[in-house]
């Protein structure tokens with residue numbers, strides 16, 4: 001269901017927002033030719049409520065990762081502002097945990113040591129850090145694998161360990177950039193269901209970036225559709241009114257899922273085609 005203007009306004013005013021981007025623009029300046037600029041995103045208003053699961057979908061290169069980097073505090077916007085639980089974000093977003101597409105595990109550390117690393121860096125005593133890491137390895141189904149090094153684990157196991165590595169720090173906001181795109185479809189569905197179960201138990205705010213509209217609908221409370229770049233911005237926002245708990249594989253065959261998919265794809269299709277044309281022009 002396309003969110004009404006009143007609903008969006010109401011959400012923006014809600015003081016419980018975990019993350020609020022207001023009027024955000026990001027312009028990149030070419031290192032070799034400073035007069036060449038590219039505005040990836042512009043006029044972006046985006047809000048993630050406390051405990052809300054929001055996905056951002058959009059054509060390739062539209063600026064999804066750029067927005068996540070802004071939310072993480074890794075990239076300062078050229079214009080606009082970011083608020084975290086009502087406070088202006090300055091520097092790194094310390095209330096957020098990240099899970100990116102790329103591998104985050106340190107190859108020289110075991111699974112257990114990888115999961116405990118963040119706590120150790122924060123100054124948690126080693127024994128306590130290891131106990132918490134072991135607990136989280138159990139939650140992601142890796143109890144017996146704490147002594148394995150990343151190269152001794154499958155892709156799915158490494159993703160599980162990365163998930164534990166992110167969640168052990170108990171962040172209030174979880175930022176995920178296509179975390180499961182490298183996995184085969186079965187493993188991916190298992191991981192998606194596991195993330196939903198963990199999220200349901202802890203109800204953190206999640207900003208989830210994905211190319212995959214099915215995944216966005218299956219996981220989220222709300223799906224935000226970005227326009228094709230340059231100056232990409234949200235052009236549609238859909239409330240996913242499908243009951244939870246959900247099984248991501250099962251709900252895809254329900255009439256409501258298909259209806260939502262058709263509605264969102266209607267908005268997204270043209271932008272995907274534009275984005276694809278732009279990619280071709282860049283290559284040519």
Ligand SMILES: Nc1ncnc2c1ncn2[C@@H]1O[C@H](COP(=O)(O)OP(=O)(O)OP(=O)(O)O)[C@@H](O)[C@H]1O
Pocket residue numbers: 028029038040058059060061062063064065066067211229
């Ligand atoms: N540091 C940078 N310097 C210059 N241009 C950049 C930089 N980071 C991103 N861009 C450009 O900004 C645009 C948006 O990139 P971004 O990676 O955010 O898009 P995306 O939607 O996440 O892409 P994809 O869907 O392919 O992962 C792209 O055209 C990219 O080339």
